[in-house]
Amino acid sequence: MTTKMFGTKVQRVEDQRLLRGQGRYVDDVGVGAFPGMLHAAVLRSPHAHARIVDIDVADVLDVEGVHAVWTHEDLADAMAEPLPLLIPHDALTHGRTQYALARDEVNYVGEAIAFVVADDRYLAEDAVERIRVTYDFLPAVVGIEAARAATHLVHDDVPGNVGARLDQHVGDAPAAVAAAPHRLELDLTIERSACTPLEGRGTVARWDPDTSRLQVWTSTQTSTGVRAAVAAKLGLDLGQVDVITPDVGGGFGVKINHPWPEELLVPLAAKALGRPVKFTEDRREHFISSAHERGQVHHVEVGFDDDGRLLGLDVEFWHDHGAYSPYGLIVPIITSTQLLGPYKPDNYRVRFESLYTNTVIVTPYRGAGRPQGCYVMERTMDAIAAHLGKDRAEVRAANFIQPDEFPYDHQMVFQDGRPLIYDSGDYPTMLEKIKALVGWDDFETVRAEAAAEGRRLGIGLACYVEGTGVGPYEGAHVHIETSGRVKVATGLTSQGQGHQTVFAQLVADVLGVPFEDVDVVTGDTRRMPYAVGTFASRAAVMSGSAIHLAATRAKEKVLRIAADALEADEDDLELVDGEVRVKGAPGSSMSLGTVAVLSNPLRYAFDEASKSATQFSVGDPGRPPVAEDDEPGLEGKDFYSPERSTFASGMHAAIVETDPVTAEVRILQYAVVHDCGHIINPMIVEGQIHGGVAQGIGGALYERMVYDASGQLLNASFMDFLMPYVTEVPDGIDIDHLETPSPLNPLGLKGAGEAGVIPSSAVFAAAIEDAEGFPVTAMPISPSELFELRRQHASQPASQGPAPEEQS
Amino acid sequence: MPEELHDVSLRVNGITREVQVPGRRLLSDALRHDLALTGTHVGCEHGVCGACTVLVDGRPVRSCLMLAVSADGTEVTTVEGLGEPDGGLGPVQQAFSECHGLQCGFCTPGFLTTITAGLRENPCPTHDEARDMIAGNLCRCTGYQNIVRAVERASELIAEGDVVGEGERA
Numbered sequence: 001m002t003t004k005m006f007g008t009k010v011q012r013v014e015d016q017r018l019l020r021g022q023g024r025y026v027d028d029v030g031v032g033a034f035p036g037m038l039h040a041a042v043l044r045s046p047h048a049h050a051r052i053v054d055i056d057v058a059d060v061l062d063v064e065g066v067h068a069v070w071t072h073e074d075l076a077d078a079m080a081e082p083l084p085l086l087i088p089h090d091a092l093t094h095g096r097t098q099y100a101l102a103r104d105e106v107n108y109v110g111e112a113i114a115f116v117v118a119d120d121r122y123l124a125e126d127a128v129e130r131i132r133v134t135y136d137f138l139p140a141v142v143g144i145e146a147a148r149a150a151t152h153l154v155h156d157d158v159p160g161n162v163g164a165r166l167d168q169h170v171g172d173a174p175a176a177v178a179a180a181p182h183r184l185e186l187d188l189t190i191e192r193s194a195c196t197p198l199e200g201r202g203t204v205a206r207w208d209p210d211t212s213r214l215q216v217w218t219s220t221q222t223s224t225g226v227r228a229a230v231a232a233k234l235g236l237d238l239g240q241v242d243v244i245t246p247d248v249g250g251g252f253g254v255k256i257n258h259p260w261p262e263e264l265l266v267p268l269a270a271k272a273l274g275r276p277v278k279f280t281e282d283r284r285e286h287f288i289s290s291a292h293e294r295g296q297v298h299h300v301e302v303g304f305d306d307d308g309r310l311l312g313l314d315v316e317f318w319h320d321h322g323a324y325s326p327y328g329l330i331v332p333i334i335t336s337t338q339l340l341g342p343y344k345p346d347n348y349r350v351r352f353e354s355l356y357t358n359t360v361i362v363t364p365y366r367g368a369g370r371p372q373g374c375y376v377m378e379r380t381m382d383a384i385a386a387h388l389g390k391d392r393a394e395v396r397a398a399n400f401i402q403p404d405e406f407p408y409d410h411q412m413v414f415q416d417g418r419p420l421i422y423d424s425g426d427y428p429t430m431l432e433k434i435k436a437l438v439g440w441d442d443f444e445t446v447r448a449e450a451a452a453e454g455r456r457l458g459i460g461l462a463c464y465v466e467g468t469g470v471g472p473y474e475g476a477h478v479h480i481e482t483s484g485r486v487k488v489a490t491g492l493t494s495q496g497q498g499h500q501t502v503f504a505q506l507v508a509d510v511l512g513v514p515f516e517d518v519d520v521v522t523g524d525t526r527r528m529p530y531a532v533g534t535f536a537s538r539a540a541v542m543s544g545s546a547i548h549l550a551a552t553r554a555k556e557k558v559l560r561i562a563a564d565a566l567e568a569d570e571d572d573l574e575l576v577d578g579e580v581r582v583k584g585a586p587g588s589s590m591s592l593g594t595v596a597v598l599s600n601p602l603r604y605a606f607d608e609a610s611k612s613a614t615q616f617s618v619g620d621p622g623r624p625p626v627a628e629d630d631e632p633g634l635e636g637k638d639f640y641s642p643e644r645s646t647f648a649s650g651m652h653a654a655i656v657e658t659d660p661v662t663a664e665v666r667i668l669q670y671a672v673v674h675d676c677g678h679i680i681n682p683m684i685v686e687g688q689i690h691g692g693v694a695q696g697i698g699g700a701l702y703e704r705m706v707y708d709a710s711g712q713l714l715n716a717s718f719m720d721f722l723m724p725y726v727t728e729v730p731d732g733i734d735i736d737h738l739e740t741p742s743p744l745n746p747l748g749l750k751g752a753g754e755a756g757v758i759p760s761s762a763v764f765a766a767a768i769e770d771a772e773g774f775p776v777t778a779m780p781i782s783p784s785e786l787f788e789l790r791r792q793h794a795s796q797p798a799s800q801g802p803a804p805e806e807q808s
Numbered sequence: 809m810p811e812e813l814h815d816v817s818l819r820v821n822g823i824t825r826e827v828q829v830p831g832r833r834l835l836s837d838a839l840r841h842d843l844a845l846t847g848t849h850v851g852c853e854h855g856v857c858g859a860c861t862v863l864v865d866g867r868p869v870r871s872c873l874m875l876a877v878s879a880d881g882t883e884v885t886t887v888e889g890l891g892e893p894d895g896g897l898g899p900v901q902q903a904f905s906e907c908h909g910l911q912c913g914f915c916t917p918g919f920l921t922t923i924t925a926g927l928r929e930n931p932c933p934t935h936d937e938a939r940d941m942i943a944g945n946l947c948r949c950t951g952y953q954n955i956v957r958a959v960e961r962a963s964e965l966i967a968e969g970d971v972v973g974e975g976e977r978a
Contacts, residue, residue, distance in 0.1 A: 018913030019901040021847015021887035032844035198851040198914040249914025283852040496912025496949050683908050694951030718856035726952040727943050
């Protein structure tokens with residue numbers, strides 16, 4: 001029997017090439033293979049807000065080896081228009097996007113102004129330095145406070161710097177809060193951070209004049225999105241543009257935004273110059289000219305009963321979306337809706353403003369608004385527990401949606417424009433698991449023992465629900481070749497999630513072929529031109545389901561052809577070890593490769609096996625060789641398009657020690673309980689959790705974007721932006737799983753990619769607060785900030801624990 | 809004025825290679841673009857992330873912080889030189905595969921070279937020493953848990969008879 005692959009820790013097929021240095025990342029494309037490849041560099045604005053008076057490129061072409069320079073003046077037609085606003089929304093009344101090259105004004109440090117192409121990157125950078133730009137300086141708007149004050153405007157025609165206002169409500173939250181027996185108000189802040197994959201952005205393009213086709217390789221999370229944008233901007237037919245996603249060195253969200261200026265300018269230059277062109281972003285460029293996220297300020301008013309049950313929750317927040325709004329309102333809409341987590345307030349109102357600032361644009365970063373929402377809700381839960389003097393886990397349990405309440409309709413609209421309806425979950429069981437895993441009930445003993453040694457410990461807990469697998473669709477194509485090997489293509493892209501492995505597991509199970517015989521291609525528009533992209537923890541759910549369906553279609557055809565050839569009933573056939581066998585009749589079998597031969601009636605043989613499919617060998621002379629409702633070839637193609645998202649969930653808990661002198665935070669224990677439905681490959685899911693937790697630790701304790709008042713990003717390097725090394729992550733992460741399958745897809749899958757990062761700020765704020773005895777309301781928190789908080793609270797009268805002020 | 813070029817001769821993964829490069833060309837760029845050894849990755853170009861780490865005369869070096877001309881006459885090992893002569897994975901590579909020590913794979917070559925040198929110096933690291941061994945390299949995907957396991961597994965594989973860095977002495 002072929003071993004079932006689903007649910008097993010299969011080692012990754014990707015590793016063989018990646019470990020040998022044979023991966024093909026975008027900067028590797030064409031090396032030693034594309035003669036005459038040119039390299040691009042970009043002049044970026046050094047000012048956060050200025051009018052461009054003049055751009056003088058006269059000296060640029062004097063640099064030997066420089067081929068061309070573009071400014072906005074050199075762009076025509078669609079290329080001269082602003083970049084697309086990818087996700088319009090009625091509430092986004094003042095959407096603005098930048099130009100591929102700045103036209104009259106720059107709105108953040110890093111905005112592209114000129115594009116130079118030269119023999120190599122060194123020369124291109126030399127040339128960039130020779131461009132002289134005259135600016136009229138304008139005041140910079142930096143940070144949410146300045147944006148709200150609107151003393152100065154980012155865009156003259158956007159009053160109040162407000163790009164969008166959106167309200168959603170269920171019931172009457174203000175009235176419910178006012179009438180509640182207990183009320184609290186909280187102000188909660190999260191700062192900007194960023195994905196910072198180890199590989200930045202990059203694009204290579206090659207124009208083939210013989211076929212009038214453009215080939216583009218780009219480090220993206222959506223090859224079909226880039227393809228459509230490049231075709232539209234360059235005035236090409238879609239059929240003239242191929243976009244190929246090579247190995248991608250991490251994405252975490254930032255590479256879903258598109259088209260980046262360079263994703264258009266590189267193809268434009270390649271076509272204009274008739275030479276392959278490459279752009280590879282450097283690390284500073286990634287900090288100042290890709291995208292950030294997370295920056296939001298929140299105000300919460302909550303009313304609750306004696307058990308801590310939410311009666312009314314009224315949230316208002318301000319989202320800093322940077323200088324432009326290409327990705328629409330996705331991040332704040334996710335905060336608005338996913339803030340609810342596993343809870344069911346009777347009355348909920350959420351309002352936000354999405355604000356312009358003269359800083360780098362904001363697009364989704366792993367978690368995409370959920371970390372902020374989780375932080376707001378979980379801080380609120382902790383505050384309620386502190387106010388009532390109750391156990392924090394107990395207050396959460398009092399508010400859970402119960403297992404028998406699914407599907408649970410929140411009566412709101414989710415980020416995909418669909419109703420926010422949770423499909424399945426079991427939050428009470430999950431809470432019991434996380435409490436057991438972290439030792440919640442024994443913690444007071446642990447704390448007391450540590451205190452006796454002069455050590456200060458705290459414990460924190462946070463719960464989240466994550467809408468995953470959002471639509472609209474993904475597709476898959478499965479082709480069984482005459483060799484018996486199975487070629488699978490799906491259109492979304494991979495950035496290290498092991499898609500080639502998990503998708504091959506699914507196909508091997510359906511077709512009964514050895515796992516090694518399945519080859520999976522992702523993100524190549526030549527192989528699958530209909531696709532959406534990799535974001536919102538959707539790859540396994542969307543492409544996994546599509547691949548399962550496509551493989552099932554191929555299997556149906558295998559059975560039909562084999563039943564005919566073996567003169568057996570389809571129901572009596574089984575697919576095992578790459579063969580179709582008649583059950584209980586040893587020797588009566590046929591390889592899948594032979595079935596593939598028979599599936600394609602031939603006039604011309606090309607090898608020994610194919611002779612059996614030629615016209616004098618097979619077929620009923622009384623019938624057409626290919627039946628009316630059939631097509632040649634042993635293939636299956638299908639699409640998966642769910643009605644709505646599926647909702648994964650999880651709970652994290654951490655025990656921290658805060659140094660009484662230096663205020664350093666040490667993580668003593670980190671525990672995760674995670675529910676992503678049925679798991680295809682537990683090794684890969686755990687790897688995703690590990691990575692998410694580390695990224696979350698970075699976001700909670702170390703990473704932030706430090707802008708000065710003039711809009712300069714002061715820490716745009718790995719020297720100053722403190723990504724965790726191994727020394728900053730705990731030695732061991734305790735993980736337990738719960739599997740509540742999704743009823744929305746054939747395999748019961750839910751997404752797993754982003755989960756690990758969602759509750760981190762909430763967990764660490766709670767744990768530090770628990771250790772210190774005063775509220776923690778701004779994240780990330782550095783030792784110096786904790787030290788300052790201690791100083792402030794030491795100078796105030798002793799408080800009775802972390803209770804914010806009760807509303808009068 | 810065209811840039812002045814310098815002759816550089818170095819042994820890379822056991823093979824003598826000659827390149828002509830401008831004085832300012834980084835070793836990382838020379839390896840990747842002049843010698844087409846694209847396994848060495850550039851993650852930050854300021855020596856912090858460690859993705860570009862190669863072994864120069866057996867010692868781990870950030871190739872983005874070294875000029876190619878400075879590597880004249882040296883022996884360089886890149887990730888492409890860490891495999892077995894028969895084409896199989898070397899012990900550190902094998903350990904990464906077994907332990908799921910990589911996801912996107914971009915930082916991986918720098919970890920592999922760093923650990924190869926680390927295990928040569930300390931073939932049987934304690935758990936804390938295994939963590940220390942990778943403490944200068946950034947990974948954004950894995951949270952390091954499985955990389956630490958891979959260091960320990962590689963140590964076992966080496967003890968079982970594999971040899972670290974076969975390519976370097978070929």
